[in-house]
Amino acid sequence: MPKLYSSSQILKILAKNGFSFVSQKGSHLKYRKTGNPTLTVIIPAERKEIPVGTFRSILRQAQLSTEDFD
Numbered sequence: 001m002p003k004l005y006s007s008s009q010i011l012k013i014l015a016k017n018g019f020s021f022v023s024q025k026g027s028h029l030k031y032r033k034t035g036n037p038t039l040t041v042i043i044p045a046e047r048k049e050i051p052v053g054t055f056r057s058i059l060r061q062a063q064l065s066t067e068d069f070d
Helices: 007-016 052-062
Strands: 020-025 028-033 039-044
Touching (some): 007 039, 007 052
Antiparallel strands (some): 020 028, 028 039
């Protein structure tokens, strides 16, 4: 079974990769990285474990790989 990451761990990696906080609506945070193309990622806030499918979706939106989290 793949390792499950928390919201705070994912946010730290996104910050290292140039993403910055844009807004929050309810329990979801929006982070954006400007450039070509501009990337926007939605993350559930304050979760101890992000499900595998949600984590893969975040990776796809951020154009990152699992190696960025090792």
